[in-house]
């Protein structure tokens with residue numbers, strides 16, 4: 001029996017609590033894909049049943065893992081669609097193993113940081129919205145499984161649908177097409193994810209999400225130099241990476257490590273952005289250098305990479321991000337928004353985005 005048939009046989013032993021049938025006969029198992037020891041599939045469910053179905057997903061994952069030769073399993077849940085026919089055909093193996101482009105996507109720009117909490121997601125969201133305002137067709141993939149924040153920042157929620165069982169429909173707001181790994185996995189599960197599962201999920205996000213025709217896909221990476229960064233750079237043609245840092249020494253040391261890694265992976269460095277550069281008091285407009293100022297500019301010079309811009313630390317940037325409409329959308333004429341918009345315009349002018 002092939003691994004695929006053995007996986008299906010095990011999945012047939014699991015009952016769908018909604019229909020009472022086994023989950024394969026009930027048509028819940030979609031996009032089953034076996035590649036070497038890695039098994040991936042989607043459980044297509046009614047979003048109202050998400051809580052009830054989470055144990056089923058976990059059981060299905062465990063059942064697939066019991067099959068001899070299977071090392072890693074990733075099962076995701078997507079919203080149910082009445083029209084979807086079951087799709088259990090194996091996908092053709094990619095002919096090449098080097099970095100691949102993503103269909104319909106002109107450029108992929110990653111946004112990285114060495115350290116967490118330096119504002120990488122805030123910058124990704126604002127840049128995406130600013131590029132959309134410049135008329136670019138923009139996608140934003142939140143690849144930060146450990147702390148997905150783009151659904152909150154762009155004000156979208158709900159589980160993405162999969163109308164054909166093969167592709168996943170992204171969400172859209174503020175002119176940006178968005179998908180987050182956080183919308184597919186629950187956070188408690190994501191924190192224990194390791195290399196192969198992350199790799200599988202990232203590949204699914206890049207290849208199975210219907211991005212449509214995009215001028216640029218921005219990938220908001222997790223902080224640091226881990227599996228997601230490596231997989232993205234090795235499996236996909238990443239046209240450039242933007243490294244975000246605060247001016248503090250600790251953040252800069254980690255940013256330098258990040259730049260070293262991307263250089264080794266042969267990903268071009270688009271430049272660095274200094275975030276929380278100066279603090280502007282929202283009451284009196286007084287400027288203060290809370291984390292020092294100019295540290296990133298000096299580091300960029302030392303590393304011979306461009307400094308793309310400096311974003312002030314301002315309460316409105318945080319409040320607008322937290323409320324689901326980034327500052328470039330809510331207050332496009334403010335000086336804070338202008339800091340992002342200038343970077344976006346420069347990226348367009350340089351042909352980067």
Ligand SMILES: Nc1ncnc2c1ncn2[C@@H]1O[C@H](COP(=O)(O)OP(=O)(O)OP(=O)(O)O)[C@@H](O)[C@H]1O
Pocket residue numbers: 113115116117118119120121122123144147149222223275276311312313314315316317318319321322
């Ligand atoms: N320039 C800024 N001014 C004010 N607040 C900011 C600024 N940049 C980011 N923040 C706030 O700092 C917090 C961390 O930002 P964000 O989530 O973007 O960081 P991150 O680097 O993506 O973090 P993580 O590593 O956890 O993914 C958020 O509450 C955000 O609103």
